[in-house]
Amino acid sequence: MDSLHVLTYDIRGHVPETGQERRARNTGIVTHTHQILAGLARNHPRLRLAVCHTGTEELTRYQLRTPERFTALTHGIPTRFPGLLTGSDGRKDPQAVHRYYEAGIDDPDNPVWNALARSYATALRAAGVPMVLAQGLNPLVSALKAADQGLLRDLCPAIVGVVHDTAGMQQRLRWVAERVHSQQDPVRLVAVSPAIRDDLLATGLPRDMVRLVPNGIDAHQFRRRLHRAVDSGAWERVCARNRLPGQGPMVLLSARRTPWKGHDDLIRAAQLLDVARPRERWFVAINGAGMCERTAPDFERYLRTRIDSLGVQHRVFLLDELEADEVAACYAHAGIAAHPSRQAEPFGYSNIEAMLAGVPVVASAHGGPLAYIEHNRSGVLVPPFDPPTLAEQLARLLDDDRLRAQLAASGRASARRFTTAAMTAGYEAALADAQAAAQHLEALT
Template identity: 30%
Template sequence: MRVALSNAARVWGGAERMTLAVGEGLRVRGHKVTLFCRAGSPLHQRAERSLPCVPILGGMDLSPRTVARSAAALRRFRAEVVVTFAVKDPRWLVPAARWVGVPVVVRHPMDRPLPRTPYHRALYAGVERWVANSEATRATLQRTAGVPRERIVLIRNGFDVERWAAAPPADLGLPPGARAVGFVGRLERRKGLFELALAWPRVAARIPDAYLVIAGVGPDEEAFRAALAAAPRVRWLGFVADPAPVLRALAVLAMPSHFEGFGLAAAEALAVGVPVVATATSSLPEVVAHERTGLLVPPHDPDALAAALIRLLEDEPLRIRLGAAGAAEARARFALDRMLDEFEALLLEVAR
């Protein structure tokens, strides 16, 4: 099977990691894979080591130049199916694929509404199948874009769980006996950064050996740093290429997002045996089971977030129990091979 993947994102995040994982995994399984991406993007820089890349994506919606170049590249590659991974990709790849008669699968990466203007309805009509990475995202696609449920395939994110579980813990430079609460991800408001900033002083006052460890970069980093400027015991790691060792070194992961598409950092924390405090919103309750693999709190509630973090930091047996259950859950539900099996079956069905 000849598969063209696309992802025009300018940043590196969960959707980009899944794009690369699917591309590399399908190639290992004997399929021909090429990646359409944005020139010089973090994904382009990483993917060109293992996948043929076509770095031509960019420009306005329905950019004639991008659509024409994409159609020509699909024809040269003799693509049998196109899979888009970033939100803007369909605005170029759907018309390009229709031009050359190739079916398109759109993976919608985020639990956010899609517009239903005449333009968008016409665009969505050219999509053969949709992939949602959570039930929450699938429901949003049905509700906002009017996509029939039978055209939406649920494929949850997957990763190399065993590699993550075997990663050695990072040296975070903390004093002996310190307990680390971690945040791992893009530093953007929707991740609940400012609720965490409000919760942390209460946690730090109650748990004198607790440290907040923040791994990531993003558009709201400056404001987040300012919000935590007076807070005690905060460590900033910046961008971390491989977060597995950082997660292994944590006592608890905080994920107070306002919405997600899936919640990859939460699943990865479970894989290394770290319990998660997450918000009971969007897809996160599908990843974190309340009182079984972590604790769920209401979104936008710093007091509830602080109370849950304090509870886990003070109760080591609870942390151990939730962590062990989370590791078993990750092995059962989030394996890379399971995700690749499901993508491969879908694409073989759709490919012309």
């Protein structure tokens, strides 16, 4: 493999022309993108890389030096669509998002999909890279629609679409499945967890067109990050700014602040715990400031109101926006990690990071966590939407140092199975499959 065009949500790096650092939110897809790039950098150091990321006001083009030492032709793809998806206040309308992205997937006059197709076509043609890795359904659909509309001209890229999530995307998933099943395009799909693979196969896709490639993480690099965070005094900075209690175990929720991640259930569980054991020292810290979805822009305000209304201001702390070393410091000082997602997690990088840090994890018993958490062995699984059971399990762990240590040790061993080496090999195989399909189509035509 000598070249690759990555279509992703966001990316970190350095812009040589301006000298500025490009920062990105610490989401699962961003983490995943950089883990893949790190693996490819080891195996293909001369790889020619191009990148698209979303969220700009207009189509932009610049050179980016990534942390993995790739210099990539990079395009920013406009995705805000004022007047269609967002109002004058810049907030996205959830109903409009659903109408254009999901319900209108088959409409040939859909202005959102047509604009995305044009933007991605411009970027794909400019890069001229015949191998594409699309991180998510939206860039995958955009590239396929660009091909439908004849916007890619003679460029017929082999495409691997990575499916990170399927919740609320049934129409998009069906549209992609029909295209892949018809073999009109050299496309292969990657599922990041068994749960996502099952959703893809439920559409009727043949198994040979869907490859399971679990997410991976560089455990050695992560441990180094933890040590640097501890040595830098990052935890002391987090405590001082957020006025965290000086004593007692911390229950950490590290996730985007969006309703389906289960913040409300953890806050309610904290209230139940506080009533049951008011004199004990423990507290809940919630990370993710600045990572709200545009479809739920008032969620942070809601969380503050919820904490106040339940009278748990002394127990539950919404952390301010953290630097990368401060996030690592939170893992290093957590007693328990809680991730009670209401929707099934596609994978759950924050769970894996907590487990690698030696923190026992309590997670909802559906989706990605089922692949790496065995209940009462490598973690604890609870039903979603169930604050009383969550509170009961947190209390059990707070009371039992030995159990926490056992779960932490088994959890770390489980998390270590998800390596960047295995993940990179899986993506290389998927890209080779797509390339073979492209060559077969070319031979037929």
